[in-house]
Amino acid sequence: MFVNTMPRYEILSAEAVEVLDRGWRRIVSEIGVQFAKPEAVELFRAAGQRVDGEVVYLDPEFVLAQVAKAPREFDVQARNPANTVHIGGDHMVFGGVYGCPFVREGEVRRDATLDDFRRLTMLAQSFGQLDTAGGVICEPNDAPLDSRHLDMIYALATLTDKFYMGNVVSGPNAADTIAMTSILFGGRDKIEQTPATISLINCNSPLRWDDRMLDAQFEYCAASQPVVLTPYLLMGAMSPVTIPAALVQQLAEALSGIALAQLIRPGCPVIFGSFLSNIDMQSGSPSFGTPESAIGLLCTGQLARHFGLPFRTGGGLTASQTADAQAAYESLMTLLPTFLAGTNFVMHAAGWLEGGLVSCFEKFIIDIELLRMLRVEFTPLEIDEGSLAFGAHEEVGHGGHFLGAAHTMERFRDCFYRPLLSSTANYERWLKLGGKDTTARASDICAKTLADYQPPPLDDAIRAELGDYVSRRRAELGD
Amino acid sequence: MFVNTMPRYEILSAEAVEVLDRGWRRIVSEIGVQFAKPEAVELFRAAGQRVDGEVVYLDPEFVLAQVAKAPREFDVQARNPANTVHIGGDHMVFGGVYGCPFVREGEVRRDATLDDFRRLTMLAQSFGQLDTAGGVICEPNDAPLDSRHLDMIYALATLTDKFYMGNVVSGPNAADTIAMTSILFGGRDKIEQTPATISLINCNSPLRWDDRMLDAQFEYCAASQPVVLTPYLLMGAMSPVTIPAALVQQLAEALSGIALAQLIRPGCPVIFGSFLSNIDMQSGSPSFGTPESAIGLLCTGQLARHFGLPFRTGGGLTASQTADAQAAYESLMTLLPTFLAGTNFVMHAAGWLEGGLVSCFEKFIIDIELLRMLRVEFTPLEIDEGSLAFGAHEEVGHGGHFLGAAHTMERFRDCFYRPLLSSTANYERWLKLGGKDTTARASDICAKTLADYQPPPLDDAIRAELGDYVSRRRAELGD
Numbered sequence: 001m002f003v004n005t006m007p008r009y010e011i012l013s014a015e016a017v018e019v020l021d022r023g024w025r026r027i028v029s030e031i032g033v034q035f036a037k038p039e040a041v042e043l044f045r046a047a048g049q050r051v052d053g054e055v056v057y058l059d060p061e062f063v064l065a066q067v068a069k070a071p072r073e074f075d076v077q078a079r080n081p082a083n084t085v086h087i088g089g090d091h092m093v094f095g096g097v098y099g100c101p102f103v104r105e106g107e108v109r110r111d112a113t114l115d116d117f118r119r120l121t122m123l124a125q126s127f128g129q130l131d132t133a134g135g136v137i138c139e140p141n142d143a144p145l146d147s148r149h150l151d152m153i154y155a156l157a158t159l160t161d162k163f164y165m166g167n168v169v170s171g172p173n174a175a176d177t178i179a180m181t182s183i184l185f186g187g188r189d190k191i192e193q194t195p196a197t198i199s200l201i202n203c204n205s206p207l208r209w210d211d212r213m214l215d216a217q218f219e220y221c222a223a224s225q226p227v228v229l230t231p232y233l234l235m236g237a238m239s240p241v242t243i244p245a246a247l248v249q250q251l252a253e254a255l256s257g258i259a260l261a262q263l264i265r266p267g268c269p270v271i272f273g274s275f276l277s278n279i280d281m282q283s284g285s286p287s288f289g290t291p292e293s294a295i296g297l298l299c300t301g302q303l304a305r306h307f308g309l310p311f312r313t314g315g316g317l318t319a320s321q322t323a324d325a326q327a328a329y330e331s332l333m334t335l336l337p338t339f340l341a342g343t344n345f346v347m348h349a350a351g352w353l354e355g356g357l358v359s360c361f362e363k364f365i366i367d368i369e370l371l372r373m374l375r376v377e378f379t380p381l382e383i384d385e386g387s388l389a390f391g392a393h394e395e396v397g398h399g400g401h402f403l404g405a406a407h408t409m410e411r412f413r414d415c416f417y418r419p420l421l422s423s424t425a426n427y428e429r430w431l432k433l434g435g436k437d438t439t440a441r442a443s444d445i446c447a448k449t450l451a452d453y454q455p456p457p458l459d460d461a462i463r464a465e466l467g468d469y470v471s472r473r474r475a476e477l478g479d
Numbered sequence: 480m481f482v483n484t485m486p487r488y489e490i491l492s493a494e495a496v497e498v499l500d501r502g503w504r505r506i507v508s509e510i511g512v513q514f515a516k517p518e519a520v521e522l523f524r525a526a527g528q529r530v531d532g533e534v535v536y537l538d539p540e541f542v543l544a545q546v547a548k549a550p551r552e553f554d555v556q557a558r559n560p561a562n563t564v565h566i567g568g569d570h571m572v573f574g575g576v577y578g579c580p581f582v583r584e585g586e587v588r589r590d591a592t593l594d595d596f597r598r599l600t601m602l603a604q605s606f607g608q609l610d611t612a613g614g615v616i617c618e619p620n621d622a623p624l625d626s627r628h629l630d631m632i633y634a635l636a637t638l639t640d641k642f643y644m645g646n647v648v649s650g651p652n653a654a655d656t657i658a659m660t661s662i663l664f665g666g667r668d669k670i671e672q673t674p675a676t677i678s679l680i681n682c683n684s685p686l687r688w689d690d691r692m693l694d695a696q697f698e699y700c701a702a703s704q705p706v707v708l709t710p711y712l713l714m715g716a717m718s719p720v721t722i723p724a725a726l727v728q729q730l731a732e733a734l735s736g737i738a739l740a741q742l743i744r745p746g747c748p749v750i751f752g753s754f755l756s757n758i759d760m761q762s763g764s765p766s767f768g769t770p771e772s773a774i775g776l777l778c779t780g781q782l783a784r785h786f787g788l789p790f791r792t793g794g795g796l797t798a799s800q801t802a803d804a805q806a807a808y809e810s811l812m813t814l815l816p817t818f819l820a821g822t823n824f825v826m827h828a829a830g831w832l833e834g835g836l837v838s839c840f841e842k843f844i845i846d847i848e849l850l851r852m853l854r855v856e857f858t859p860l861e862i863d864e865g866s867l868a869f870g871a872h873e874e875v876g877h878g879g880h881f882l883g884a885a886h887t888m889e890r891f892r893d894c895f896y897r898p899l900l901s902s903t904a905n906y907e908r909w910l911k912l913g914g915k916d917t918t919a920r921a922s923d924i925c926a927k928t929l930a931d932y933q934p935p936p937l938d939d940a941i942r943a944e945l946g947d948y949v950s951r952r953r954a955e956l957g958d
Contacts, residue, residue: 009488009819016862023867034877055877109906208878237880240868241887241894243860248867281891284882285903291856291896299860319903325807325845326901326917332811333852340488340819354906366804373812377770381722381778383495388502388727389719398513398534399687401716403763408720412760415720417770422805424764424798427588427833438805 001085001131002092006378009340010302011295016244017306023248024255025060032057033207033256037214043263058256064307066259072308074269076226077194079184080161080456085131087198087226087271087344088310094371095165096124096134097316097351097359098200103138104322104353104360106443112138112359114148118155120351122453123364123446125160129371130350135165135200137351138359144479149173150470153180157466161456166199166225171215174199176473178223183465192224195269200347201227202275203253205238209260217257221264228312228345229257230273234286237279243292247299250274258309271345274300274313286355288317289330294337301341314338315348316367319355323363323439327353328370331363335370339378365442365449369421376417421445480564480610481571485857488819489781490774495723496785502727503734504539511536512686512735516693522742537735543786545738551787553748555705556673558663559640559935564610566677566705566750567789567823573850574644575603575613576795576830576838577679582617583801583832583839585922591617591838593627597634599830601932602843602925604639608850609829614644614679616830617838623958628652629949632659636945640935645678645704650694653678655952657702662944671703674748677824680706681754682732684717688739696736700743707791707824708736709752713765716758722771726778729753737788750824753779753792765834767796768809773816780820793817794827795846798834802841802918806832807849810842814849818857844921844928848900855896900924 012020032055035041041051050057073088085093097120103112117140124133133156143151149167156164157180166177181196182188191197201217204210209217220227231253233239239246258270276296280287287293297313304311314337318330331352338346348356349371351364392407402408408415421442423430436444491499511534514520520530529536552567564572576599582591596619603612612635622630628646635643636659645656660675661667670676680696683689688696699706710732712718718725733751740749755775759766766772776792783790793816797809810831817825827835828850830843871886881887887894900921902909915923 007488007490009486011486011860012862016860019862019864019867023869026869027872031872032877204878206872206875206877206879206881236887236891236894237882240871240881240884241890242866242868244862244866245868245871245886249872278895280898280903281895282897283903283905283908285905287895287898287901287903289901291852294856295860319901320917321902321904321906321909321914322916323804324916324918325802325804325921328804328807329811329845329849330901332808332815333856336811336815355903357906366808370808373770377773377812381490381495381774383491383498383723385498387721387723388498389721389724390502390505392719392724393506393510393685393728396685398511398685399683400685402685402719403716405719407724408715411720412715415715416757416760416766418761419759419766422766422768422798422809423800424759424762424766424834425800426762426764427800427836429762430800435800437801437803438799439803442804 002375003090004092004339004342004378005090005380008301008342009298011298012302020244020247020251020303024251027248027252028058028060028063028256031207033252035209035214036211039218040214040260043260047263063255063259066262067255067307069262069266070258070270070309071267073310074226075194076163076198077196078161078163083131083162085163090342092343092346093131094129094346094349095132096120096130096137097348098134099136100357100359101139101141102358104358109358111141113142114140114151117152118159119450120359121155121159122450125162125456126449126453127368129368132162132164133160134347135167146477147474147479150176150473153177154466154470157184158458158463159455163196166197166220168199168201168213168216170212171219174216174219178219178225180466180469183469184462188223195225197225199225199227201229201257203231203257205231205233205253206249207253209257217261218264221261221268224265224268226269226271227261228271228273229254229261230275230312233276235278235292236281243296246276246296247303250276251303272304272309272311274311276300286319288319288355289333294333297334297337298341301343310344312343312345312347313341314343314346316350316352316370317348318353321354323353323360323366323442327363328366331367332370335374339374361446362439362442365421365445366438369419372420373417481854482569483571483818483821483857484569484859487780487821488777490777491781499723499726499730499782503730506727506731507537507539507542507735510686512731514688514693515690518697519693519739522739526742542734542738545741546734546786548741548745549737549749549788550746552789553705554673555642555677556675557640557642562610562641564642569821571822571825572610573608573825573828574611575599575609575616576827577613578615579836579838580618580620581837583837588837590620592621593619593630596631597638598929599838600634600638601929604641604935605928605932606847608847611641611643612639613826614646625956626953626958629655629952632656633945633949636663637937637942638934642675645676645699647678647680647692647695649691650698653695653698657698657704659945659948662948663941667702674704676704678704678706680708680736682710682736684710684712684732685728686732688736696740697743700740700747703744703747705748705750706740707750707752708733709754709791712755714757714771715760722775725755725775726782729755730782751783751788751790753790755779765798767798767834768812773812776813776816777820780822789823791822791824791826792820793822793825795829795831795849796827797832800833802832802839802845802921806842807845810846811849814853818853840925841918841921844900844924845917848898851899852896
């Protein structure tokens with residue numbers, strides 16, 4: 001887990017924050033928010049909010065009172081305690097790509113399979129830059145539809161010893177996640193005490209929370225498992241085309257979802273979610289790594305801090321079809337602001353391609369390199385008299401070189417970032433090594449990492465109990 | 480020219496700045512700086528500084544008194560007044576790649592030629608993101624060695640109407656640059672009044688200014704043409720391996736060069752230069768786009784502001800051998816901090832590849848895309864009630880979409896960044912368009928840009944006078 005103690009890059013003035021603050025208040029009170037689940041509406045009604053059908057008109061002060069019940073920071077435990085994470089403050093927690101129906105490996109793009117899911121999970125376990133493999137790392141299209149969430153949770157629980165994200169397709173799927181995680185940790189009380197999953201609850205933006213997502217939210221909040229309440233905003237489609245309007249809508253949606261979480265179980269942990277980019281007004285397709293998304297990201301961090309909430313945004317997002325230059329620059333155009341904003345929880349931090357349609361093995365390695373670099377870049381400099389190396393100048397003199405200086409010899413092993421993927425080989429040596437571009441080298445690293453993968457130890461009885469649960473539930477679900 | 484009114488990202492504490500300030504003072508006074516030109520040493524001696532052979536031991540207060548004579552901001556005029564730039568303050572001025580012996584175009588890497596030089600100059604003229612084509616955009620290896628600077632200046636003066644950088648190979652080359660620029664602007668007095676070139680004076684780090692560079696500096700400073708006094712620091716080779724040591728050395732070198740400039744001609748414009756990266760301690764090769772270089776860049780901006788000097792750093796730097804993912808992420812890993820630091824003058828902003836050995840046509844286009852994106856990203860948000868688009872929410876309602884909303888229709892043409900190079904096409908459409916990766920698309924854009932290139936108008940008499948100058952000087956130089 002990375003702790004980012006560098007300064008935050010904040011670009012909103014106090015006046016701008018005030019304008020945005022007035023904006024969400026007007027939306028929740030005058031336009032209202034739709035909750036497509038009667039139990040949700042009833043909770044708001046019982047708490048004194050005005051209701052019209054599925055639409056709840058929220059008193060902003062009521063929303064803030066609910067938001068204040070959420071913890072500012074909390075732990076999420078992993079079955080290997082060394083991988084337990086802290087959400088909030090200066091901590092940054094990273095997860096792999098999430099939700100892609102396709103995979104890309106080398107020159108082949110195809111339907112994702114359960115084997116892909118397992119291999120991507122193994123990659124996530126292999127790199128310390130990721131705190132979680134994520135949840136639906138790719139859609140295992142060859143696994144039975146109604147029970148594939150069981151296969152995914154089983155893979156995440158057994159192939160990694162990091163925490164994982166819960167399934168949110170339905171209430172029962174969420175209940176299965178909680179049940180299997182309870183097995184893994186020795187009882188539901190253990191995970192209610194310290195949560196062991198995080199789940200992504202997306203808003204059907206604008207201003208509508210759907211029934212199946214809410215069903216899942218009810219399960220997770222009741223079990224005190226954190227949810228990331230995430231407005232899903234592609235400006236121009238799910239929100240107006242201006243960034244301030246998107247920020248205001250994002251506040252209205254996220255804060256209303258967080259208020260509901262606190263009504264379900266006061267004090268349950270939540271994360272202020274943001275997924276904010278724009279559509280390409282020429283093609284109508286989603287754009288990622290855009291200037292607008294970077295600006296939105298920086299503002300999101302500042303606003304989440306304003307409300308005292310841990311927040312999720314960013315990732316290695318790109319619209320590119322292959323793991324090429326565009327994929328790299330769009331991803332970094334999001335990932336660097338992700339660090340500048342001090343984002344607490346980062347989904348899609350490795351492997352995302354083609355607007356989230358594709359989990360790409362080579363892109364996974366490229367993103368790991370970016371995360372490795374950014375962790376070094378966002379580590380504060382130590383500046384003292386010793387670091388000035390005055391003695392080295394006395395040793396080397398004018399026009400000399402420092403390659404053999406004592407100061408260099410003492411530090412050369414770890415003085416600079418050591419790349420995983422990047423090549424500094426001169427042209428002749430690079431040719432001799434095969435003249436492989438970055439994506440080809442990433443493919444090699446991917447294969448080697450998978451070959452070297454060691455499954456983390458797991459108690460046989462727990463593994464058997466998880467397997468039994470999967471078998472029993474699969475039979476019940478008729479798959 | 481871009482004006483960056485976004486906040487600066489500063490990472491040095493006041494205490495850290497104090498430690499670094501003590502550091503350069505100790506170096507210039509105790510180790511001294513070597514100036515391999517008797518006239519330079521004599522200027523320092525006459526000004527009361529202690530001298531031992533070529534080494535000058537500088538009183539830090541004397542250095543600061545000289546530095547204070549340099550203008551904080553100044554203009555550099557272009558022959559098309561619309562392209563005149565302002566150096567300093569919030570202004571950011573960008574130039575193309577500089578100094579490469581090779582070019583890469585498609586899959587071919589080869590010796591650069593004068594034709595390459597001309598085509599790269601035409602590219603620079605074609606994109607508003609560049610304020611200058613630069614100087615030695617690539618080394619025209621097929622032009623006669625002693626007079627090729629004349630060919631380069633002639634190309635820069637005629638194929639672009641932006642300002643250009645002066646030749647610094649020798650004093651006579653600098654004099655030729657000044658003479659030809661005087662022809663272009665109607666007399667030396669015209670360019671002494673408002674400078675029309677910027678020239679790069681590199682330090683032979685550590686702590687040595689070489690004779691030929693100093694010869695060029697004397698010519699330029701005497702003509703009041705700004706010089707960029709640039710410590711050339713690859714940590715581990717030309718400086719110690721710790722960033723604070725490199726920063727202190729950079730201050731000692733740049734400030735000593737600036738002090739000399741003010742002795743040559745008090746008040747002459749200068750730019751605090753920085754070229755700061757590290758070597759790969761495994762391969763011994765230079766690394767670019769590293770975390771260390773980004774940190775150094777951010778600190779450099781803060782320190783230059785501390786001394787009230789316009790500064791140069793950053794660019795689209797990479798060690799990658801091709802215009803691939805590494806080339807893209809390393810370049811952005813430098814370019815984004817270049818904007819965060821509010822860099823006043825940015826060399827190598829387009830086309831740099833392979834550690835500066837290669838000027839790459841496709842990379843040129845990739846970098847232009849990055850510059851286009853970053854200009855939008857570093858434009859302050861306008862936040863007011865109107866931008867909140869409350870009416871659009873009233874129109875669209877819960878769970879609807881904004882594609883056809885009035886607020887969208889009014890703004891869809893220019894609400895978002897429009898890419899030059901990036902593709903958001905869906906996979907099927909992308910395949911139909913040829914399945915070209917970013918580098919292949921960049922190649923197409925490059926060809927189209929060159930085909931569409933229109934030479935800027937130039938008075939026939941001036942063109943003829945420039946041509947005559949080149950012919951006469953070439954004959955004198957025996958080429």
